[in-house]
Amino acid sequence: MDFTPVLEGFAVVFEPQNLLFCLLGVVVGMVIGVLPGLGPAATIAILLPLTYGMDAVPSIIMLAGIFYGAIYGGTVTAVLLKLPGETSSAITALEGYPMARKGEGGKALGAGAIASFAGGTVAIVVLTLIAPVIADFALAFGPPEYAALTLLGILLVATISNGTKSKAFAAAAAGLLLATVGRDGFTGELRYTAGSLELTDGLQFVPIAMGVFGLAEILYGLERRRGGGAALMTADKILPTRADMKRMAGPIARGGVLGFFLGLLPGGGATVSAMASYGIEKRLNKGPTRFGQGAIQGVAGPETANNAAATSSFIPLLTLGIPANATMAVMFGALLIQGITPGPQLVATDPDLFWGVVNSMYIGNLVLLVLAIPLIGVFVRILHVRQSILSPIVVLIVCIGAYTIGNRIFEVMVVVVFGVLGYLMKKNGFDPAPLILAFVLGSLLEDNVRRSLLMFGGDAGQVAGRPIALTLLVVFAVVLLAPIALRIARSRHGGPPGAPSAEGPGAAATGPEPGPGQSPGPVESSAREAPADGPSRT
Amino acid sequence: MPWSPRSRGPLTAVAAGGLCATLAACGAVTDGSAGGGSYPSGPISMVVGQDAGGSTDRIARAVADGSKGALGVSMPVENQPGANGAIATQQVAESDPDGQRIVLLNASLMTITSLVVPEEEAVTLDDLDVVMGLSRDDYIMVANADTGYETVEDVVADSGDITYGTAGIGTGSQLAQLLLFDQAGIEGREVPFDSGSPALTAVMGGQVDVATIQVGEAMPQIEAGTITPITIFSEERNAYLEDVPTAKEEGYDVPVAQYRAVALPEGAPKEVKDTLRKGLEEITASEEYKRFNEENYLTPVEISGEEVEKEWARLADEYAQQVEESGLELGEAGE
Amino acid sequence: MTGAADDTAGPGTEAVPGDGSDTAARAGRVRHLVCGAAVAALGAGALVVALDLGFGSLSQPGSGTWPSIVSTVLVVLGLFIMVRSGHYADAERLTKDGLRVAAAVAGIAGAAALIPLIGFEIPSFVLLVAWMSALGGERLRLSVPLAAAAVAVFYAVFVSALAVPLPRLF
Incomplete structure (x- = not known):
């Protein structure tokens, strides 16, 4: 293939003026992306007017900077305050937040920045090599394939939870139910809206996540000490150590590949990739830290996947003209305003521009890394503010951020309601993560199953004629049945070793039931490893 | 819900209009005279009932772009998505008619969505004054290139085993396609998507055989040859796709298109309306705005507010009548 | 590490082995009965609405199909939690705080x-x-x-x- 346009694209991007715009974009994007409620899509939409008067190239470079800055800004709040700005950073919060509470916030943010950069790099390299070929991958995914992929995602949700399985399943089911609120896109009927016009489009992810995660955390802390918020230990080194880096390498490599391919899929690919990465790393975890208590692998993998997906989601946008998600839709609009029509014609008619955009993204990624590392120390200092002062200010920013989502007070009330729900769940041992993740996947699953059935005229057997969907379903079946089969095999050999858990007797008897019976798995494995691993590494 | 939609004080009126802004923000003064003397008294909020980045939003931003030059104030675009724009429209209708808060309307909200939602939820133009019409966005039926379909006849010939994608319940895309299929006697299975973009992806990937989407969305793919244009639903041909026949020419009466217009709350003083209309006329006459229309394949329909109201009422009646006569069901919630 | 573990796992896990498990378990039992009941009630309520929306058929799934499946699962899980309410130890006591x-x-x-x-x-x-x-x-x-x-x-x-x-x- 001819790499001249690729290199020429880089030459353009590296002009000092363009680098300056990129730098500016990253800073502004990060500053605004840090505000809860303002995810990448909202940040770009707000800052779009800045680029109106500019030429195409600098404005796109600046947008790329804003894009990556905003994504990282969301990571910062997810790690430090458990306030994810978008679906994929909700996964980062699962390990990042416990790390921050252990005093490893700087390390988590450093890991996030490095992983993001690695993810973006993997994606860019693959993109440069095979972008035009790979575009068709997105088209091969129809409703049946999405349905199968989402099914796999829901299964991952169950493994992601660190709490009691039966409660995790209940939370996940509640999340699926919440996803059905609003107008049914197939019949036009209203479901569970109780006559509220605000609910006709359903509930949104960001206010639910801010409530169940962030606000609930503050309320929970409020009960334990004056002022609210979580306990904090003194911060240690900002950057991951060499041992950490070694631990991160595997998750980064796997996350990069996962993120790249799933990110190509419009609608939900990025989220599933982060979930899948988390699920895989949890399974592969060799210590020293258990997942759920701040394992750096659980930050590195999903963050890499997330960023690789963010980068590869530009492929359907630029080569097919299909915006893969809300953020890409805003980017699409921004490019159109600059007179660039993303689509199949772009690579052919205007290769310089195409590669200019791609390279801008890469530069955005690079500038982010350079800028994020020194800023981590500043971000972490937020946590040194007394909780009695920090908590109310965070609560207020959350409220204002929620207001900006729809420019109305409704979303603020949603945050409050789900904050209370999240608090009650935490008090009663229900992990809120499955609720949020199932909520994200719920409408994808229902819509695509129904669409598939409509396409097939009700004959679900036709899925056999679709290799990708069939493969995904087989993977689903294997992932679902393998642990059960293992358990049965193990119990034939005289019961699992070290079975007792907090669940008490009877847990083993439940067998394949989606109940607490599965929880001994991770518990026992980490228990076995702890003595072997712990002393040798520390 | 303790939520009462109301106007907000303008931002830069701190010095001169400070008192007036404070009163308006307190909800103490709601007569139309607020700011009447020196309209516009501050930035004019352009409310959009759709998400940022969509075609409606881009039109709003194109108009807002010219505001500084034509009206002397900036025009921040405020996205308030929800219920196909019903929430934003209702919110503007209930705010002060001082011209500081205007809304970009999609005709489909009044003419088509009303066919799907229960009567009490249907949005009407009663509480709004349309200032002027902006443009028309045509719907086009496209086919996956592999199907070999080129005309409506080709699709009719395959009746029975056709799958067709629409942009969702209560959209012009669905209405146009259902009416055409009904009149042409095509049997098929409807697969609704959330918006035009996934419907386009599905037709490109061969997940569905045909789909009806907006011309702006389809154009790059038509040019690349990945999808074939079949027919356009507006009453006259689209200037950007001169070769594609309209459904009307093919003998089907399906005059469906998306129209857009600017409106403010009912009861604004005449000077406010006149100033706003003159400003909008100046914006739409600018080279920049014209180029925007061309780049987005929009056909200008810059008619007066009265004409818009009459035209939309006619379309609403016509759609309702056609749906009634054919016994079609767009959704099941209307009953 | 121990401090963080205390927060995530909750005092419940530590309470079981040492602390007089009689009182702890009993307090947890009532709470989990309530929790299970709440989950089951949510499911039951949703199920009633879902059935009212219509179940549809396989070729033409209705608005209520998916919600009724999910709410049935919720009911089952709620009942399951109630039945096993004595086995959980991960809820925290409510305090005046x-x-x-x-x-x-x-x-x-x-x-x-x-x-x-x-x-x-x-x-x-x-x-x-x-x-x-x-x-x-x-x-x-x-x-x-x-x-x-x-x-x-x-x-x-x-x-x-x-x-x-x-x-x-x-």
Whole structure:
């Protein structure tokens, strides 16, 4: 293939003026992306007017900077305050937040920045090599394939939870139910809206996540000490150590590949990739830290996947003209305003521009890394503010951020309601993560199953004629049945070793039931490893 | 819900209009005279009932772009998505008619969505004054290139085993396609998507055989040859796709298109309306705005507010009548 | 590490082996009966609505098909949690400190309700001062200027710089 346009694209991007715009974009994007409620899509939409008067190239470079800055800004709040700005950073919060509470916030943010950069790099390299070929991958995914992929995602949700399985399943089911609120896109009927016009489009992810995660955390802390918020230990080194880096390498490599391919899929690919990465790393975890208590692998993998997906989601946008998600839709609009029509014609008619955009993204990624590392120390200092002062200010920013989502007070009330729900769940041992993740996947699953059935005229057997969907379903079946089969095999050999858990007797008897019976798995494995691993590494 | 939609004080009126802004923000003064003397008294909020980045939003931003030059104030675009724009429209209708808060309307909200939602939820133009019409966005039926379909006849010939994608319940895309299929006697299975973009992806990937989407969305793919244009639903041909026949020419009466217009709350003083209309006329006459229309394949329909109201009422009646006569069901919630 | 473990796992896990498991288990049992009942009730309520929406068929799934499947699962899980209520030990006892949580929630909801009526400045200021001083025990000498400064910064960022259409007084 001819790499001249690729290199020429880089030459353009590296002009000092363009680098300056990129730098500016990253800073502004990060500053605004840090505000809860303002995810990448909202940040770009707000800052779009800045680029109106500019030429195409600098404005796109600046947008790329804003894009990556905003994504990282969301990571910062997810790690430090458990306030994810978008679906994929909700996964980062699962390990990042416990790390921050252990005093490893700087390390988590450093890991996030490095992983993001690695993810973006993997994606860019693959993109440069095979972008035009790979575009068709997105088209091969129809409703049946999405349905199968989402099914796999829901299964991952169950493994992601660190709490009691039966409660995790209940939370996940509640999340699926919440996803059905609003107008049914197939019949036009209203479901569970109780006559509220605000609910006709359903509930949104960001206010639910801010409530169940962030606000609930503050309320929970409020009960334990004056002022609210979580306990904090003194911060240690900002950057991951060499041992950490070694631990991160595997998750980064796997996350990069996962993120790249799933990110190509419009609608939900990025989220599933982060979930899948988390699920895989949890399974592969060799210590020293258990997942759920701040394992750096659980930050590195999903963050890499997330960023690789963010980068590869530009492929359907630029080569097919299909915006893969809300953020890409805003980017699409921004490019159109600059007179660039993303689509199949772009690579052919205007290769310089195409590669200019791609390279801008890469530069955005690079500038982010350079800028994020020194800023981590500043971000972490937020946590040194007394909780009695920090908590109310965070609560207020959350409220204002929620207001900006729809420019109305409704979303603020949603945050409050789900904050209370999240608090009650935490008090009663229900992990809120499955609720949020199932909520994200719920409408994808229902819509695509129904669409598939409509396409097939009700004959679900036709899925056999679709290799990708069939493969995904087989993977689903294997992932679902393998642990059960293992358990049965193990119990034939005289019961699992070290079975007792907090669940008490009877847990083993439940067998394949989606109940607490599965929880001994991770518990026992980490228990076995702890003595072997712990002393040798520390 | 303790939520009462109301106007907000303008931002830069701190010095001169400070008192007036404070009163308006307190909800103490709601007569139309607020700011009447020196309209516009501050930035004019352009409310959009759709998400940022969509075609409606881009039109709003194109108009807002010219505001500084034509009206002397900036025009921040405020996205308030929800219920196909019903929430934003209702919110503007209930705010002060001082011209500081205007809304970009999609005709489909009044003419088509009303066919799907229960009567009490249907949005009407009663509480709004349309200032002027902006443009028309045509719907086009496209086919996956592999199907070999080129005309409506080709699709009719395959009746029975056709799958067709629409942009969702209560959209012009669905209405146009259902009416055409009904009149042409095509049997098929409807697969609704959330918006035009996934419907386009599905037709490109061969997940569905045909789909009806907006011309702006389809154009790059038509040019690349990945999808074939079949027919356009507006009453006259689209200037950007001169070769594609309209459904009307093919003998089907399906005059469906998306129209857009600017409106403010009912009861604004005449000077406010006149100033706003003159400003909008100046914006739409600018080279920049014209180029925007061309780049987005929009056909200008810059008619007066009265004409818009009459035209939309006619379309609403016509759609309702056609749906009634054919016994079609767009959704099941209307009953 | 131990501090973090305490927070995530909750005191329950530690309470089981040592502490008089009789009382702990009994307190947990009632709570989990309630939890299970709440889950089952949510499912049952949703199921009633879902069935009313119509179940549809395989070729033409109705609006109620998926919700009724999910709500049935919820009912089953709720009952399961009730049946096994004696086996859980991961709930925390409610204490008098929970009242502070209730006060905070009421404060946020009240402020949010007032924002559209009188703008965001006053409710934000009051909420900040009340939270810092009444809940957090900070001196008014500190909380009042701090709250005022915070509101000013919010105004500068959201209203002046980002032009977010927040309801406001000024």
